Amino acid sequence: xxxxPISELLHRARDRRPLVHHITNYVTVxxxxxxxxxxxGSPVMADAIEEAAQIASVASSLVLNMGTLRSLxxxxxxxxxxxxxxxxxxxxxxxxxxxxxxxxxxxxxxxLEEVGISILRGNVSExxxxxxxxxxxxxxxxADEGGADRAELALSLSRKLxxxxxxxxxxxxxxxxxxxxxxxxxxAEMSNLTGTGCMLTSxxxxxxxxxxxxxxxxxxxxxxxxxxxxxxxxxxxQAAGRQGSGSxxxxxxxxxxxxxxxTLVRRAKIRENG
Amino acid sequence: xxxxPISELLHRARDRRPLVHHITNYVTVxxxxxxxxxxxGSPVMADAIEEAAQIASVASSLVLNMGTLRSLxxxxxxxxxxxxxxxxxxxxxxxxxxxxxxxxxxxxxxxLEEVGISILRGNVSExxxxxxxxxxxxxxxxADEGGADRAELALSLSRKLxxxxxxxxxxxxxxxxxxxxxxxxxxAEMSNLTGTGCMLTSxxxxxxxxxxxxxxxxxxxxxxxxxxxxxxxxxxxQAAGRQGSGSxxxxxxxxxxxxxxxTLVRRAKIRENG
Amino acid sequence: xxxxPISELLHRARDRRPLVHHITNYVTVxxxxxxxxxxxGSPVMADAIEEAAQIASVASSLVLNMGTLRSLxxxxxxxxxxxxxxxxxxxxxxxxxxxxxxxxxxxxxxxLEEVGISILRGNVSExxxxxxxxxxxxxxxxADEGGADRAELALSLSRKLxxxxxxxxxxxxxxxxxxxxxxxxxxAEMSNLTGTGCMLTSxxxxxxxxxxxxxxxxxxxxxxxxxxxxxxxxxxxQAAGRQGSGSxxxxxxxxxxxxxxxTLVRRAKIRENG
Numbered sequence: 001x002x003x004x005p006i007s008e009l010l011h012r013a014r015d016r017r018p019l020v021h022h023i024t025n026y027v028t029v030x031x032x033x034x035x036x037x038x039x040x041g042s043p044v045m046a047d048a049i050e051e052a053a054q055i056a057s058v059a060s061s062l063v064l065n066m067g068t069l070r071s072l073x074x075x076x077x078x079x080x081x082x083x084x085x086x087x088x089x090x091x092x093x094x095x096x097x098x099x100x101x102x103x104x105x106x107x108x109x110x111x112l113e114e115v116g117i118s119i120l121r122g123n124v125s126e127x128x129x130x131x132x133x134x135x136x137x138x139x140x141x142x143a144d145e146g147g148a149d150r151a152e153l154a155l156s157l158s159r160k161l162x163x164x165x166x167x168x169x170x171x172x173x174x175x176x177x178x179x180x181x182x183x184x185x186x187x188a189e190m191s192n193l194t195g196t197g198c199m200l201t202s203x204x205x206x207x208x209x210x211x212x213x214x215x216x217x218x219x220x221x222x223x224x225x226x227x228x229x230x231x232x233x234x235x236x237x238q239a240a241g242r243q244g245s246g247s248x249x250x251x252x253x254x255x256x257x258x259x260x261x262x263t264l265v266r267r268a269k270i271r272e273n274g
Numbered sequence: 275x276x277x278x279p280i281s282e283l284l285h286r287a288r289d290r291r292p293l294v295h296h297i298t299n300y301v302t303v304x305x306x307x308x309x310x311x312x313x314x315g316s317p318v319m320a321d322a323i324e325e326a327a328q329i330a331s332v333a334s335s336l337v338l339n340m341g342t343l344r345s346l347x348x349x350x351x352x353x354x355x356x357x358x359x360x361x362x363x364x365x366x367x368x369x370x371x372x373x374x375x376x377x378x379x380x381x382x383x384x385x386l387e388e389v390g391i392s393i394l395r396g397n398v399s400e401x402x403x404x405x406x407x408x409x410x411x412x413x414x415x416x417a418d419e420g421g422a423d424r425a426e427l428a429l430s431l432s433r434k435l436x437x438x439x440x441x442x443x444x445x446x447x448x449x450x451x452x453x454x455x456x457x458x459x460x461x462a463e464m465s466n467l468t469g470t471g472c473m474l475t476s477x478x479x480x481x482x483x484x485x486x487x488x489x490x491x492x493x494x495x496x497x498x499x500x501x502x503x504x505x506x507x508x509x510x511x512q513a514a515g516r517q518g519s520g521s522x523x524x525x526x527x528x529x530x531x532x533x534x535x536x537t538l539v540r541r542a543k544i545r546e547n548g
Numbered sequence: 549x550x551x552x553p554i555s556e557l558l559h560r561a562r563d564r565r566p567l568v569h570h571i572t573n574y575v576t577v578x579x580x581x582x583x584x585x586x587x588x589g590s591p592v593m594a595d596a597i598e599e600a601a602q603i604a605s606v607a608s609s610l611v612l613n614m615g616t617l618r619s620l621x622x623x624x625x626x627x628x629x630x631x632x633x634x635x636x637x638x639x640x641x642x643x644x645x646x647x648x649x650x651x652x653x654x655x656x657x658x659x660l661e662e663v664g665i666s667i668l669r670g671n672v673s674e675x676x677x678x679x680x681x682x683x684x685x686x687x688x689x690x691a692d693e694g695g696a697d698r699a700e701l702a703l704s705l706s707r708k709l710x711x712x713x714x715x716x717x718x719x720x721x722x723x724x725x726x727x728x729x730x731x732x733x734x735x736a737e738m739s740n741l742t743g744t745g746c747m748l749t750s751x752x753x754x755x756x757x758x759x760x761x762x763x764x765x766x767x768x769x770x771x772x773x774x775x776x777x778x779x780x781x782x783x784x785x786q787a788a789g790r791q792g793s794g795s796x797x798x799x800x801x802x803x804x805x806x807x808x809x810x811t812l813v814r815r816a817k818i819r820e821n822g
Contacts, residue, residue: 051648245528245531258791375603
C-alpha cells in the first residue's frame with residue numbers, strides 16, 4: 001500500500017509544529033508533553049474552566065484523556081471540546097479506563113454525546129465499553145484478549161461516531177469510513193511502561209493537528225510512529241547491552257524524536273484488513 | 275534468617291500482577307506507576323470521590339500517599355480506605371510530610387482513625403509525628419537523625435495500629451508483631467532523587483497485594499527490592515562510567531524491573547534486631 | 549567580569565540545602581523537584597490553601613509557577629506569597645503562558661500586585677505581557693523573536709517591580725537595578741524538552757534561597773547553571789554516540805547534579821550589556 005499520504009503527516013508536523021491542547025491526567029502528562037515535542041508538535045496543557053475553551057479555540061488540535069478524571073475537568077473537557085468543534089479544530093479522545101468505574105463510563109458517553117471527535121483511541125476493553133458492548137475492563141491496563149472481531153468493532157464505531165478509531169493491542173486496528181488497517185509494529189516492553197497509550201494519543205493529536213482533514217492517515221501515522229519507535233528503542237538498548245524499564249522509557253522518547261518519514265515508510269508493518 | 279517467605283512475594287507479584295490502586299501526589303505519581311509495573315503490579319491511579327471507593331473495592335491493594343494533599347482527595351482517601359477495608363483489601367499508608375503542616379498532621383491522624391492499615395511507611399520524622407512523639411519535620415525530606423530507639427518506635431506503633439511499620443533511613447527498620455528487621459541495603463544517591471520514598475511505598479503496595487496476609491514479609495520484601503535496586507543501579511552506572519541524578523533515576527527503574535527473587539536473596543543485608 | 553559572587557551561590561546552596569517551596573504545575577513538577585535536589589536545594593511541593601502559607605513561612609524560598617493554573621491554586625499562591633513576604637523569604641515568579649489566556653494574564657497581574665517578587669523569569673512573550681506591552685504569545689512555548697530591546701524591557705520591569713528579571717531565549721537577559729547581563733550558554737535541544745523553563749525557575753529558587761539578599765547574582769547563577777548543564781549534556785551524549793530527547797533529558801539532570809562552582813566559572817559565557 002502507498003504510505004506516502006501517511007508519512008507525509010510526520011513531515012508536515014515537524015514543519016508546522018501544530019499546537020496540541022491537552023486536558024489530560026496527572027500521571028503521564030509529562031510524557032505526553034515531551035512526546036508531543038518529540039513528534040513535532042507544541043504542547044499546551046490547560047484544564048481550568050476559566051481558560052480551556054479559549055485555548056482550545058486557537059489550538060491546532062485538542063486531546064481529551066480521561067486518565068485521572070475529576071468532575072471539574074469533565075466540565076473543562078466538554079467546554080474545550082465544543083470550542084474546538086466551533087473553531088473547526090480536530091479532537092482526539094482517549095477514554096482511559098472506560099468501564100473500570102461508572103464515573104468513567106458515564107463521562108465517556110457524555111463526551112461522545114456533546115463533542116465531535118476526529119480520532120478515538122483505546123484498548124479493546126475501553127473501545128468495547130464505548131461501543132456499549134460487554135467488556136471486562138481491569139483497571140486501566142486491560143488484558144489483551146485477542147479476537148478477530150476488532151476490525152468490525154472499530155469499523156462500526158467509526159461509522160457511528162464519524163471518527164477514525166484506533167484499537168491498540170498486539171496488533172493495532174485503525175479504521176475509518178470503509179477502510180481498516182492492521183499494524184503489527186511495537187514490542188511487548190511497551191506494556192511494562194505507564195503511559196504508552198496516552199503518548200500514542202498525544203502523537204495522534206500532533207498528526208491530526210498537522211492534517212485535520214485526514215483522519216485515517218493521521219490515525220495510521222501516529223500508530224506507526226509509536227510502534228516503530230518502540231522497536232527501535234528496544235534494538236538500541238540491545239545494541240548497547242542495556243535493559244530495564246527506565247532505559248526503555250528514555251529510548252522510546254529518543255526514537256520518537258529521531259523518527260523520520262523515511263524510517264516510517266521503511267519499517268511500517270501495515271496492511272489492509274481482509 | 276530464612277528469606278524464602280520474603281522473596282517468594284516478589285515471585286508471586288510477577289505471577290499474579292496485583293492491581294494496586296493509588297491515591298497519591300502529583301509530584302512522583304508517574305514514578306509510582308512505573309515502579310509498580312516494574313515490581314510486577316498493575317497500577318491504577320484514581321482519586322475522584324465519584325470512583326475512589328468503587329475502584330478500591332476491586333483492587334488487590336490500596337496505596338494512600340499524602341505527598342500533595344488536598345481537602346477533596348482526603349475525602350477520597352477515607353472513602354477508598356473504608357471500601358478496601360470492607361472488601362478485605364490491604365492498605366498501605368505513606369504519611370508524607372506529617373508534622374510539616376497542621377493540615378498534614380491532622381490528615382494522617384484522621385486516616386489512621388478511620389482506615390485500617392496493613393503497612394505504614396515513612397521517615398523517622400513522619401513516623402514519630404504519627405506516633406505522637408516530638409518531631410522536627412523539615413519539609414518532606416527529613417534529615418536522617420539516627421537513634422537506636424527506632425526499633426522501639428516501630429514496634430510500639432505496629433502494636434498500636436496492628437500494621438507493619440517501615441521506617442526508612444540509612445538503616446531501614448521493619449517491624450510487625452514482635453519482630454523487628456533491620457535492612458542495610460541502599461545507597462546515599464537515593465536521597466538525591468525525589469520520590470524514592472513514594473516508590474518504595476508503591477512497591478510495598480505490590481508486595482502486600484501479592485500476599486495480603488503476610489504483612490511482615492511484604493514490608494521486608496518491598497524494602498529489600500528498593501534498597502538492592504539502588505545498589506545495583508549505582509554499580510551499573512559506575513561500570514558504564516556514567517554518573518548524575520538523571521542516569522541514576524533511569525537505572526533505579528531498570529533494576530527494579532530486572533529484580534529476581536534470587537537476586538533479592540543473594541544481596542539482602544537483613545538481620546533481626548537485638 | 550568577576551564571577552566569584554555568582555559561583556559562590558552554587559557552593560552555598562550545596563552547603564545549606566535551602567528548602568524551596570513550590571506551588572507549580574502538574575506537567576513538570578517532577579522535573580522541578582529533581583532539579584531542585586540536583587542544584588543543591590530541598591524541594592517541598594504544597595499547594596493546598598490549608599497549608600500553603602504555613603509552609604511558605606518556614607521555607608528558604610518560594611517558587612510560584614503558573615504552568616497549569618487553577619482558581620484554587622491562585623488563592624494558595626497569593627496566600628503563600630504574602631506569608632513568604634511577611635517572613636522575609638524571597639519569591640520567584642514564573643508567569644507561564646501569560647498572554648495565552650485572559651485567566652493567565654489576569655492571574656499574573658494579581659500576583660504581581662499582591663506579592664513582592666525577588667526574581668521574575670519568563671520568555672519574551674510572557675515578560676512583555678507582564679510589562680503590559682503588546683505580545684504575541686502562542687501557547688506556552690513562545691517563538692524566539694529576537695530584538696535588541698530585551699535589555700531595556702528587563703531593566704524597566706526590574707525597576708518597576710524591584711526584582712531581578714530573567715528573559716530566556718537564544719541569549720538570556722538578566723537585569724537588576726542598573727545592571728544587565730547577557731548569557732550565551734545553552735543549546736537548542738533544550739527547547740525540544742518540556743519544562744526547561746520551569747526547571748530554570750526552580751534553580752533560581754535554590755540560588756535565591758541560598759542568598760536572599762543577592763538578587764542579581766542569584767538570577768545569573770541559576771541562568772548559568774542551566775545553560776552550561778545543557779551544553780555539557782549535549783557534549784556527553786555526543787561523546788557516547790547517543791542522541792534523542794529522552795537521553796538528553798536524563799543527561800541534563802545529570803549535569804545539573806554534577807555542576808561545580810569551578811565549572812560554572814570556567815564555562816560561563818556572560819557579559820555586561822553595552
